[in-house]
Amino acid sequence: xxxxxxxxxxNNLSEYVRMAAAGExxxxxxxxxxxAELGPPRQGRxxxxxxxxxxxxxxxxxxxxxxxxxAGLPPRKPVAPLxxxxxxxxxxxxxx
Numbered sequence: 001x002x003x004x005x006x007x008x009x010x011n012n013l014s015e016y017v018r019m020a021a022a023g024e025x026x027x028x029x030x031x032x033x034x035x036a037e038l039g040p041p042r043q044g045r046x047x048x049x050x051x052x053x054x055x056x057x058x059x060x061x062x063x064x065x066x067x068x069x070x071a072g073l074p075p076r077k078p079v080a081p082l083x084x085x086x087x088x089x090x091x092x093x094x095x096x
Contacts, residue, residue, distance in 0.1 A: 003027040003034070042067070 002019075004026055009016055016026050016038060025039040057063045 001025045001027065003029050006030050006035075009038075 002024070004016060006028065009026075009028055020026055020038045020040055023040050025037055027034045028036040028038060054063075054065075058065050
């Protein structure tokens with residue numbers, strides 16, 4: 001863990017972001033008082049927020065990003081048994 005002042009952080013931001021991405025935690029100070037932490041994403045955090053509107057909502061604190069990446073929709077239960085659907089289909093086709 002290392003501490004860095006606001007001015008130094010601003011002048012070397014990409015370097016400190018690379019350090020944070022590599023796993024290091026950086027304490028951001030303003031007049032020798034810790035005001036923020038810069039660190040790697042929490043375990044299980046979604047790797048990207050593709051929508052700019054969602055990113056803005058997260059930045060403003062209106063919502064939080066998911067802790068896990070989207071794994072798809074849950075499996076659906078059938079609406080009707082297959083046999084009943086096939087009978088209806090056959091009845092519809094019989095009218096032609």
